[in-house]
């Protein structure tokens with residue numbers, strides 16, 4: 001296991017990204033996470049052997065600075081999971097411009113630049129199989145009345161999945177996971193939760209394990225590329 005190249009998970013210091021980082025680490029994959037907000041957990045993860053890098057994708061310079069620091073701590077990558085994301089509602093006035101631009105940078109520009117600049121790191125991995133996984137969202141298909149900028153920029157990430165899959169084949173597989181409700185946020189009230197559960201055929205909050213199952217499938221399957229795994233509980237059926 002020691003010679004294995006690391007898997008980068010962006011936004012890996014909480015919720016789905018953190019859960020995936022811990023599970024992949026436990027499964028024997030070396031893991032690097034990016035985090036934006038420092039918390040005591042960061043030292044804990046380092047002590048576990050999960051390497052951590054600060055990253056703020058809200059500016060182009062911040063993205064390029066992260067890439068430079070990533071290239072200084074590893075000479076190869078087994079995979080990249082673009083998980084970092086902000087789920088912000090649409091706003092009005094000048095704030096709408098800042099919101100859309102910030103969502104464009106974290107959901108589209110950061111994955112685009114990281115995929116471009118880290119292509120060589122993936123090719124240098126001794127593992128014959130390399131993967132890029134884009135975390136998109138069911139709303140790519142349907143749009144969203146209250147999160148239009150979020151949905152549009154996730155749709156951009158969805159499209160980048162197919163562009164990079166074609167560009168990087170056959171050396172690197174590039175796929176997406178499109179979740180719907182996976183894990184509520186702490187500030188979700190009971191009414192919101194009840195309404196959200198009714199929106200899918202399965203009517204459950206599945207938790208992060210279904211994402212790890214999808215991620216492990218993609219890492220272990222060596223034929224699928226340019227595809228999207230719909231982790232949405234049958235959201236489209238309702």
Ligand SMILES: NC(=O)C1=CN([C@@H]2O[C@H](COP(=O)(O)OP(=O)(O)OC[C@H]3O[C@@H](n4cnc5c(N)ncnc54)[C@H](OP(=O)(O)O)[C@@H]3O)[C@@H](O)[C@H]2O)C=CC1
Pocket residue numbers: 010011012013014015016017035036037038055056057058082083084085086087106135136137138178179180181182183184
């Ligand atoms: N949770 C769910 O039910 C669903 C999740 N998804 C998708 O799955 C993925 C994981 O979801 P979830 O765990 O809830 O995600 P979170 O909302 O918890 O965000 C993940 C991380 O992204 C980081 N991040 C946000 N903006 C930036 C930025 N500008 N620069 C750098 N890092 C940033 C945050 O870092 P920090 O905390 O360090 O500031 C955060 O920890 C996301 O892509 C999400 O869109 C899709 C549908 C449903």
Ligand SMILES: Nc1nc2c(c(=O)[nH]1)N=C([C@H](O)[C@@H](O)CO)CN2
Pocket residue numbers: 084085086087137179180181182183184185196
């Ligand atoms: N970055 C995030 N994206 C999304 C989140 C989240 O918490 N962070 N949550 C959702 C919801 O679960 C939605 O799918 C159902 O209400 C969507 N995206």
